[in-house]
Amino acid sequence: MKQQLVTWFDCESDAGSALKATCLSVSWITCDINDNFKIIEDLSGTLNSRFKNSRPFEVDAMLAHNIPIKNIKNQKLSNCELVDEWEKAFKHLSDKGTIFATFNGFNYDNLLLNNSLFINLKFPYITSKQQFDLLPAVRACSVFAPDALEYENNAKGNKSFKLQTMLRANGLTTEKAHDSWHDTLSTLKLGKLLNDKAPDVFSAALELRRKADVLPKIKKEDIFCWHEAYFKTTIYCGTYLGESIFPGWYYLYDFRKNPEEILSLDIQGLKEALSRSKKWIRTLKSNRAPIIMKKEMYELDEEYKTLGMTEIRKRYNLLKKYKEELANKVRLIQEESYNEKKEFDQTDQHPEEKIYSLNITNEERNLMNQFNLNNSPKERKNIFNRFKNDDVKKLAEMKVFDNCKKEELEEKFCKIFSLRDYKRVKKRVGKLILDTSDTPSPFTKIPAQLARIDTLRVISEKNEDDEKMKQLDELNKYLEDMMNDYEKVS
Secondary structure, eight states, X not given: OOOOEEEEEEEEESOSSTTTOOEEEEEEEEEEGGGTTEEOGGGOEEEEOOOOSSOOOOHHHHHHHOOOHHHHHXXXXXXXXXXXXXHHHHHHHHHTTOEEEESSTTTTHHHHHHHHHXXXXXXXXXXXXXXXXXXXXXXXXXXXXXTTSOOEEOTTSSEEOOHHHHHHHTTOOOSSTTOHHHHHHHHHHHHHHHHHHOHHHHHHHHHTOSGGGHHHHHHHOSSEEEEEESSSEEEEEEEXXXXXXXXXXXXXXXXXSOTHHHHTOOHHHHHHHHHSSSOOEEXXXXXXXXXXXXXXXXXXXXXXXXXXXXXXXXXXXXXXXXXXXXHHHHHHHHHHHHHHXXXXXXXXXXXXXXXXXXXXXXXXXXXXXHHHHOOOHHHHHHHHHHOOOHHHHHHHHHHHHHTSOGGGHHXXXXXXXXXXXXXXXXXXXXXHHSOOSOOOOSSOXXXXXHHHHHHHHHHHHHTTOHHHHHHHHXXXXXXXXXXXXXXXXX
């Protein structure tokens, strides 16, 4: 049987938001799913890095993975060097045709990788060619193969889909939680269990790992089922309606809603119907490896089962005649709403936030590659001077600023730029990380984190948790030292 590689990976970082986070540790384990998930050792690995000079950490993230600050500070790789090695390894794996798999990676790990590449002047989306997320697959299993896996309930009485909870419920052991290597290995084990217990769901999760395969699939199927998960996982039964205003996003029609109630509405009536809380137009994103199941799965939902396939088919046949007209109206309404929001939001973005909006020419991209490949300070300065985009210049300065050990920072930065540039960059960072306002920022803010430590100290004292108090003291010292350093230039 032909080899089918899947590379499972997991990141540990210093923030809950992938936009703000520094990846401190990333691990990947490659297996052949056609050979009983056999691990291929030479295609697996782990990278660890130091903190960035410019980024404080979020206290809760540090407490979650519990990596001692001393260990992080003593790592050989800077974060920029970690990203270089990460890119090299994953490009190699991508060239081998691997599928990149994560647990909740669409909401975090893939975003962290893409953003880490972007702010380091690299082309993101290495994993986008073939990727899937095990978390949606596990959620889909809970409704489409409800007896396949075991689940625990959370405090609200709903099924919990956290990785550690799923491992515990299904008797899968892990040596250490919130450790990139062990979480990666645990995700692989859970993926294998899902494949063994619910092969149809696992196959469906892999089937649409390429964006280009999504539209042909949903156009081919007249009626199909899918799931969505917010507070709980819900089955939907419907059909493809049309393309949305965003490339690669598609409208699906939910047959809980009778098309007879919709097709006679004018634009204003349709606006009102679309604004109601029970949404009957759903959006499917092709870049998130959607899981499409056979229409027969409708019987697993009581509401659709009560409707019956005869009524569902009747609704499909009625809608089929007016699909294009209805999709055009929905697009028009969505575009109007989107433009209004865009016009209202005049917030200036920092360069670190422009992964989706920074327009880079091929010439600029080539210069960015040269800047990354060249270690000569003189040549890097020459390349920098050829950048035309101010945001790219800021990102290049930040890359150099974050790639030096703290004790060598000023000296090494000034081998490429001037002392005046160094003070300007440091002042910019200080302004962002010492900010006491609620203004959104791509940088974690120290005052908010010190306040969080004060809150956690009160709780720890009440619980007589000496170990937690010791951790908080260590985190507090690091942040206060960082704050004092930047206050000198702010």
